[in-house]
Amino acid sequence: MFIFQIQNHISNNIYLAGIRCSLDKLASHNPHWRYQMASAQVCPESEVHLMTFDVTHCNTTEEFLSCDVPNTPHALVLIKAAQKELLSSLVTHFNCSILCVDEVNFQMRELIETVVKNNRYLSAIATRHKTIVFPVEQAMLTRTECTILGYLGQGRSGVDISKALFRSEKTISTHKRSIMRKLKVTNDLELRKYIQGYESKRGLYN
Template identity: 30%
Template sequence: MLKIIVSSDNVYYRKGVESLITSAGKTLRDGLFEVVSETSSPVTKEADIVFRDIMISVFFYKRETIAGKGQAEPHLSALHIPFICRGDNIPQITGKIRKIMLIATTNAASFASRENYKLTGLKDFMQLSSTESKVMLMVGQGYDTENISRMLGRSKKTVSTHCRNAIRKMGMLNRVEFYKYASFVAKYGNKKGNTLCL
């Protein structure tokens, strides 16, 4: 069973997303998911999907054997998905939520390989390149364009182009939304970023 948490201070957003999740989940078998409001349950490690104001985190829990210890330890990996729906109609938003629920029911290893994107209708050309991901994480860590260009050995214009391309692929309106998203992913402590664009 998927545990889905909607975390937002905006009550209208929270209720609207909860309603859309319920609508999207009707195509799934009954009892496959549970929607929990953040006000009744704080965001916990048990959540499979967490909807936030401009993004969604999909968590995968798996047991891995640690080298030398021989015992299985729980391991958490996450995908972060920008969730900007400006200009989308209700069926399009419901379709995005359905894709997210499908992604959450698969395993994390299947999304490490780009060949599996077609299974959920994701477009490979809309995903961030490795350089765009690096630039996004560096922006989230607080570096400015000049520092990033020096660290990557690229011109400031090239770094700005990578930022612009990442903003476009993620469907964000401006650099403020991009910075909020990037700072969350950087703070989360994931070196790869693991951003998935719908």
């Protein structure tokens, strides 16, 4: 019998009950599969398949970092869809798995099968925050320009991008002008058409 070990860091009883309910349902349909959930003191990190964290109280990346969440697919963070800036930052710049507590059709089996294979799990709402990834060699763009171009492809404003990347609006504007010059586009409409054309040809969402 396979025992799925979970190290729990969630104190919110509602979220914890929801996780347990999904696990119990999965176990009831799979007689050769069981799970064990314990605290960090009882279940050391070296022996776990999944670590669960509640970051629904965090508003910034700094607050998230203070939670000491390991940057690994085996660390699952629970977050609200309303935490848009933090959610976008976690999806783009971190490697932890993400489950939005607002999900309607969540499948625990999919989560477990994903992390057991050492792959990152993103629930449906989190997936919609994935940034288009442009290769660095595309028109000789820098890595920062690729990241900004991805945000622009999402329709994000300069203000949003500056907050997400912790850069000034002036810096973002400078990078945007550099991107447009390298891509040989002269206005926002041409830039959007370029992004849409690149999406259709290459399929850029991971």
